[in-house]
Amino acid sequence: MASSHPEVEPVLIVHGGAGPIVKISQTRVDSKLKGVKDAGKAGYKVLCEGGSALDAVQAAVMVMEENPEFNAGRGSRPTALGDVEMDAMIMDGSSLQVGSVACVKNIHHPIELARMVMDKTDHCMLVGVGANLFARQMGFPLVPTEELVREEHRKDAREHTKYTDAVTELLNPGKDDSHDTVGAVALDAQGNVAFATSTGGIRSQLPGRVGDSPLVGCGGYADNDIGAVTCTGHGESFMKCTIPTRILNKMEQGVSVADATDEALTYMKRRVNGTGGCIVIGRDGQTAVKCTDNRMMPWAIFQGDKVKFGINQGEQFEGTCISQV
Amino acid sequence: VETSVRILEDDVVFDAGTGSVLNSAGDVEMDAIIMDGRSLRAGSVACVQNIAHPVSLARQVMEKTDHTMIVGEGANLFAKELGIPQVPPDQLVTDIARQQWEEYHKYKRAVNELFDSQLGHDTVGAVAVDSEGNVACATSTGGITAKRVGRVGDSPVIGCGAYADNETGAVSCTGHGEAIMSVTLARTVTFNMEQGSSAQSAADKSIVYMKNRVDGTGGV
Numbered sequence: 406m407a408s409s410h411p412e413v414e415p416v417l418i419v420h421g422g423a424g425p426i427v428k429i430s431q432t433r434v435d436s437k438l439k440g441v442k443d444a445g446k447a448g449y450k451v452l453c454e455g456g457s458a459l460d461a462v463q464a465a466v467m468v469m470e471e472n473p474e475f476n477a478g479r480g481s482r483p484t485a486l487g488d489v490e491m492d493a494m495i496m497d498g499s500s501l502q503v504g505s506v507a508c509v510k511n512i513h514h515p516i517e518l519a520r521m522v523m524d525k526t527d528h529c530m531l532v533g534v535g536a537n538l539f540a541r542q543m544g545f546p547l548v549p550t551e552e553l554v555r556e557e558h559r560k561d562a563r564e565h566t567k568y569t570d571a572v573t574e575l576l577n578p579g580k581d582d583s584h585d586t587v588g589a590v591a592l593d594a595q596g597n598v599a600f601a602t603s604t605g606g607i608r609s610q611l612p613g614r615v616g617d618s619p620l621v622g623c624g625g626y627a628d629n630d631i632g633a634v635t636c637t638g639h640g641e642s643f644m645k646c647t648i649p650t651r652i653l654n655k656m657e658q659g660v661s662v663a664d665a666t667d668e669a670l671t672y673m674k675r676r677v678n679g680t681g682g683c684i685v686i687g688r689d690g691q692t693a694v695k696c697t698d699n700r701m702m703p704w705a706i707f708q709g710d711k712v713k714f715g716i717n718q719g720e721q722f723e724g725t726c727i728s729q730v
Numbered sequence: 731v732e733t734s735v736r737i738l739e740d741d742v743v744f745d746a747g748t749g750s751v752l753n754s755a756g757d758v759e760m761d762a763i764i765m766d767g768r769s770l771r772a773g774s775v776a777c778v779q780n781i782a783h784p785v786s787l788a789r790q791v792m793e794k795t796d797h798t799m800i801v802g803e804g805a806n807l808f809a810k811e812l813g814i815p816q817v818p819p820d821q822l823v824t825d826i827a828r829q830q831w832e833e834y835h836k837y838k839r840a841v842n843e844l845f846d847s848q849l850g851h852d853t854v855g856a857v858a859v860d861s862e863g864n865v866a867c868a869t870s871t872g873g874i875t876a877k878r879v880g881r882v883g884d885s886p887v888i889g890c891g892a893y894a895d896n897e898t899g900a901v902s903c904t905g906h907g908e909a910i911m912s913v914t915l916a917r918t919v920t921f922n923m924e925q926g927s928s929a930q931s932a933a934d935k936s937i938v939y940m941k942n943r944v945d946g947t948g949g950v
Contacts, residue, residue, distance in 0.1 A: 490804075501912040501944050507882075508801055528881045529911045532777050533802025535759075535880010613804010614797045615776075622889040622914035641798045645770040647889035647917050654921045677770055 415452035416592045416690050416708045419445040419465050421475050422585020422604075423637045423682035423702035426718075434716055436474050437703040442714060444468040448589055449707035449726070458591040458633075459497045462601035465589040466493075466516045470603055473555055476585040478513055481553050481605020484612050489553045491605050492619040493519040498598035498627035503529045505619040509536040511553070512545045516603045519619070530619065553605070586618055588625065588635035590686045598633035598686060600625040607640070616640025622650040631657050632688050634666075637702065638681010646673045652685060662691040670697050731856040731868035732764060735785040738854035739870055742824045745852045747782055749824050750872025752831040755879050758822045760872050761886040762788040767865035767894035772798050774886040778805040780816045785870045787814060788886070799886065827875070834876040853885055855892065855902030865900035867892040867916075874907070883907025889917040898923045901933075905948015912944045919950055 421441045448465030452458070470478025481489045493515035494505035504523025507530065509515055521543050522531050531539050541547075586604035593599075602625050604618045617640040618624035625635035626649040634649040643649075648669050655665035666685050673679040674697060682696025684704060696702045698718060705714040710726045739747025750758045762784035763774035773792025776799065778784055787809050791800050800808050810816075853871035860866075869892045871885040884907040885891035891907075893916035894900035901916040910916075915936060922932035933950045940946045 503908075503911055508804065526878060527908065528878060528883075529908045530882040530887075531878060531880040532882050533804075533880050535777065535802075535878060538879055611795060611797060611800060611804060612807055613800040613802050614795075615799040615801050620799070620887050620889075621911050622887075622917055626914070641796065644798045644888050645772060647893070647914065650889060650914050650917045650921070658925075 412594050413592065413596050414690055414709060415449070415594050416686055416692060416706070417445055417448045417452055417461055417465065417589065418591075418684040418686060418692055418694060418704065418706045419448065419469070419587070419589045420635075420637060420682065420684050420694070421469060421587055421703040423696045423700040424585055426699060426701050438714055438716060440469060440472045440474045441703045441705040442712065443472070444587070444589070445705040445707050445712065448591060452591060452593050455594065457595070458593040458597045458599035459495070461591040461593065462589040462599045463495060463516055463520055466587055466601040466603050467514055469587040470514050470516060475587050476605045477587045477603040478515065478605070479553055480555060482607065483554055484606065484614070485609045486612050488612065489550050489605060490612065491515045491603065492615060493601070493603040494619045494621065494624055495519045495523060495601040496599060496621065496625060496627040497523070498629040498633055501628060503621045505530040505621065506536045507532040507615045507619040508613055509533075509540065511537070511547045511550060512540050513548050516601050518543065518545065519601075529621065532615070533613070586637040588637060588684065590625075590627070590633040590635055590684050592633070592686050592688070592690055596629065596688065598627045598629055598688060600627045600633045600635040602635045617643035620644060622647045625649050626653055628653060629688060632662065632686050634683055634685045636681060636683045638696070638700065639679050642673055642677045642679020643681060645677050646679065648673055648683065652683065656687060662687045662693045663695075666693040666695045670695060731858050731866045732785055732789055734856040735762075735854055735868045735870050736783050739783050739785060744854045745872040746854045746870040747784065748822050749827065750822055751827050751875040752823065753873065753877045753879055753881065756831060757879070758819055758872060759879070759881075760784045760870070761882060762868070762870040763886045763888065763892050764788045764792060764868040765866060765888065765892055765894040765900075766792070767867075767896040767900055770895060772888050774799045774888065775805040776801040776882045776886040777880055778809065780806070780819055780822070781809050781814055782817050782822070785868050787812075788868075798888065801882070802880070827872075830875045853891075853904040855904060857894070857900040857902050859900070863896065865894045865896055867894040867900040867902045869902045869904075884910035884915065887911060889914045892916050893920050895920060899929060901950055903948060903950050906946045909940055909944045909946020910948055912946065913940045915940055915948070915950065
């Protein structure tokens with residue numbers, strides 16, 4: 406592929422959502438770590454074969470949407486009315502083009518629909534009935550709600566019909582891993598960055614509630630001149646502070662990827678008492694994975710021939726990268 | 731800011747509340763946001779139908795829920811719960827909006843062309859600072875004529891169509907929604923102010939930046 410940029414080393418980061426710190430079985434831990442590694446592998450393969458950052462983040466997120474372990478696509482949480490309303494967004498850092506969908510129902514891959522909003526319409530965002538109408542025009546098969554929800558989550562929803570209770574409980578550590586939005590950021594060999602994110606929302610949310618994920622600058626942002634960010638956590642807090650644009654703004658002023666990420670999360674805690682996590686890539690390939698200290702977040706970074714991954718605070722494992730790429 | 735925007739929503743001249751433009755299906759879908767710079771609390775609604783004052787519904791999202799944004803049928807459900815009276819769709823639609831829509835259907839013009847011809851998207855907005863130094867912003871719109879059903883522009887998206895922060899200032903935007911979203915225009919303005927630009931110079935820089943990066947036009 407012809408490009409004016411010198412070749413750079415591709416990087417891809419994925420996360421499987423930042424939930425409160427809870428005791429979960431080793432089996433669940435392993436399953437979440439396997440989930441992020443599988444997703445990362447799919448995205449990194451795209452990069453290693455010369456594909457774009459945009460295609461790579463989409464591929465990674467689609468794998469997590471397919472995995473019922475994560476709250477996106479299959480595995481989404483029902484609203485107060487028992488429906489599943491999903492949000493997703495994708496952004497191309499080379500053109501600043503955005504595609505996003507919110508409150509879309511009964512499809513497997515909201516991220517694929519978000520990509521089509523970007524590629525096939527003059528718009529950035531479609532919501533609700535209009536998003537489903539567009540899905541139909543694009544030939545997406547309708548999936549019954551039952552296929553998207555795990556039985557245990559349906560039970561949860563019955564127990565927490567009031568969103569207020571759900572939020573208070575969820576944001577206080579000690580119970581359930583409740584809103585594990587998924588996301589990916591990537592830098593390709595041509596120096597392009599992109600991000601993608603997808604979520605099934607917070608259980609028992611009001612119908613029509615939209616969190617940070619599908620909102621540009623809130624759930625993520627990508628700009629070839631600086632880098633790419635995507636977030637997970639208490640959506641309303643990320644929205645109020647527009648955390649991704651804050652991180653990139655600091656990076657633009659010369660702050661390192663790690664310091665910019667720390668600063669933004671500290672800022673969010675101070676201004677609106679919000680918590681969550683971010684994954685960040687700089688245009689030079691620097692990376693940061695960070696979540697506030699009351700949360701755990703499964704993540705994986707693919708760079709060179711190494712994969713680094715972890716789930717608990719401060720934890721980092723390392724392996725060699727998948728031979729097939 | 732809510733009071734000012736309500737008056738603009740009532741004015742048939744503006745594309746917000748009464749006077750909103752029609753989407754491709756011939757319906758009115760409205761978006762609005764309000765933000766309190768003291769607490770960074772915000773409320774927004776998108777794709778809401780059949781109410782006279784979307785900005786006041788946005789205010790209720792901020793005051794009465796744990797959420798920041800509610801869209802589509804959920805927004806209308808919320809309006810009903812609050813006892814906000816439904817207005818018949820025809821009451822929001824002006825002859826001009828109807829004509830523009832018919833013209834679009836006659837010529838099948840693309841959204842971009844509609845934008846260039848300056849047809850129908852006069853989003854309204856207001857920013858204010860009070861005597862205690864608190865800032866706030868509000869924006870309300872009927873969108874672009876012949877937009878797809880469910881299309882959401884910059885207006886209700888925090889940091890794109892509006893942003894308010896007591897530590898910097900308040901911004902409300904209007905123009906080509908998709909371009910404003912691509913550069914998160916309101917936030918670009920506040921970041922420039924944070925780095926020491928005056929309000930006017932931050933606004934100028936941000937508009938030039940949007941033109942350079944995505945060839946977008948609009949105002950703040």
